[in-house]
Amino acid sequence: MTSPQLASYKYTGYFFILWIMFQGTYSTAKYFQHQYEASLFTLNIEKRIALDISKLRLANPIFNTISHPPSVKRYIDQLNLYLTEQDSNVKLLKLQNVSIDIDGEYLTRNSTLTPTGQKIEVSIAVFKWPYLTTLTPIALFLALIFTYLNYKIYAKANSAANNLSEPSPPDSPVKLSINLHDKTLNNVKFGKKVELSNKPFCFYVALLEYCIKEPNPLLNQSKNVPEDIITLANKYFYRLIEIGHTKRKRPDFSTNLDKTLSEIRATLDAVFLHQPHEKELFYPPKAQGEGSRSKLHNYALEHLDPSHLEIIGK
Template sequence: MKSNINLLIYFLFSWLIFQFSYSAGRHYQNNLNKERFIASIEKRIALDIPKLTLANKKFKTAADPLSIKSYLNDVNATLTKLKSPLQIISLQGIQLKRFAEQDIIVKTLLTSEQEITLEMQLVESDRASTLSLIAPLLALIFTLFKYFSRRQKIASSAINHNKEPEKTSPKLTINLKNKSIVFGNDNEPVLLPNKPFCFYAALVDYCMQTDCPNLKHNNEVPEELLQMANKYFYRLIELGHTKRKRPDFGANLDKTLSEIRSALDEVFKNSVAFKESFYPPKAQGEGSRSKMHNYAILNKDASCVEFIGK
């Protein structure tokens, strides 16, 4: 109910604003038209004075009222056709008829022989012409626009309120600044020694960048993977974590992977469902470690991994 009253007030206020603007413009235009017609009438009378029989004290001549009135009626007829807001009511004291003493404009025309008085009167205009049909129409359009905008805003607000926030997938964070690994927000960060930490960071990075990585125990560790591990180790040195000699990341691979798996068991303690994607698989079955076992990381989505201090 309150909103409807506010809309009504908005409509009336808008109507008044548009109506005032229209009336002010109409008033300004009417004044321009009036001044234009006054100048035009004065010019017409000034040009016709030599042909008119007006009284002249200097030459002691009398006026011819009938011819003057006939002339004025002809001029007024022309003014009516031109939709003039003015009519001539008197010329040099010769009146067409009795007029109300209001809205009378008196002008004096100077000739070399005498002063001629010209009286004009504003024609009563239709008061309704000062009212605009456009004003309420514009006010209605603006009010409807405000109404539908508010309805759309309320509907959008309700949709956003009812919409469940999108759940972001937890990330595996490898933080070189403190040599820790953590997954999501439900697990505690786990610290690793230099060698397993650097090798695991390189392993995750290498497997995301390599299509179908073939990392088997019976093969040498790929040179690219070793270079990545060395790069992470040198980064730890830059961060001030160690000054020790660079370890041989290709030696004692089983021990390194065992340390990594042990740490990841703690990392994914509360998120076991995600563990497989980031966990170097263990060997399954007799002899599989040397022939079939691939310890590559399954995760390929870079958005699921965040490196800090890389």
């Protein structure tokens, strides 16, 4: 049996249990209300008879009077008519030796009144509680609501448990995409793309490739740019010409290094605008301090890995 089928049987059973519980609670409450009302009406009937006893023509051995059944029967009928109008669940069945016939199923409650020293037998019919009439749509509605809420809570808890049990996928690695076709640097993870002009673009691609190949690159602005970087920069410049980006004279990549690096850094600032901590891999470090300390400055990218780069149109 599949998991969805098991879940279906589970919630069907849960629904029927709730429905029976709510319906049973409602029916039980109505039953006790029925019993309470029967006792209340019975007490009221006995009080009424006690008040009317002097007007009733009942047999009284003390006064040597005999019963007059027709008048007693009329009294019973009048009292029962009043009880019917009050939606009572009881009726007067017998008063002393005078009784009437009543339709329906009922239980008999017998009592004895002694208002003036005489014994007056009273029988009251209490109609049986009609259980089928207590079926209520409220119980069905509540069972549906609680079953639905239980399903939603269980589904939410199950989803949370699955999320905890399943390892979260690792964050995608930081990656810089360099596209020679449009001379752009693209933050692959967040989709931020910025264009760079010819000279800094070619120099930066060459710098990246050089730093990946060299195990411990050491580049200082107070020294000449390595020939390997210039050669690579020229190669990429000629590639731009092939693609059709420029027909200008090849720039001198060994001059104005400060300006070239500044343009590269400004572009990277824009590419990693909202992720500044992730740009460090690709960001040529700035010199800290002046004079002798700047001579120790290394603008090489020391922690680059081929997996961090993608060069399109190479």
